[in-house]
Every structure is written in structure tokens, then in C-alpha cells.
Amino acid sequence: MSHDLSLAQSLAFQLSRDLMVPVTLFTVNGEYGVLPSNEIDDDDDLQIVHEYSPWH
Incomplete structure (x- = not known):
């Protein structure tokens, strides 16, 4: 886990x-x-920031 968005x-x-x-x-x-x-999982209490795809 990180507090630095650019590093993450x-x-x-x-x-x-x-x-x-x-x-x-x-x-x-x-x-x-x-x-x-x-x-x-949909049940996880996460706020999605972005999804990265290796093909884009």
C-alpha cells in the first residue's frame, strides 16, 4: 500500500x-x-481509481 498516487x-x-x-x-x-x-470481488469495499491493461 502507498500514500503516493504517482508512485502507485x-x-x-x-x-x-x-x-x-x-x-x-x-x-x-x-x-x-x-x-x-x-x-x-464486487463485495470488496474498494474505490477503483483505474484499470491498467498491458495491451493499451
Whole structure:
């Protein structure tokens, strides 16, 4: 988790490219996190910031 949005964005983009899967940048309790998009459930209490695709 990170408090720095620009760092989280950079890491999310790079993770997407390294894993070659879509990843989602989210915020919860004032911190940013990244998960592969297929691991996020609708029941999770996350505010989605952006989804990164390795193909775009």
C-alpha cells in the first residue's frame, strides 16, 4: 500500500506490463493498492481509481 498516487500509478502500469494481465489501482482508507483485476470481488469495499491493461 502507498500514500503516493504517482508512485502507485507507475507501479500498477509496470506490474500490468510484467505480468501481462489487467491490474486495478484502488484506494481504501486513504492508501493506494494494486491487484490483478480478476482478484477483485464486487463485495470488496474498494474505490477503483483505474484499470491498467498491458495491451493499451
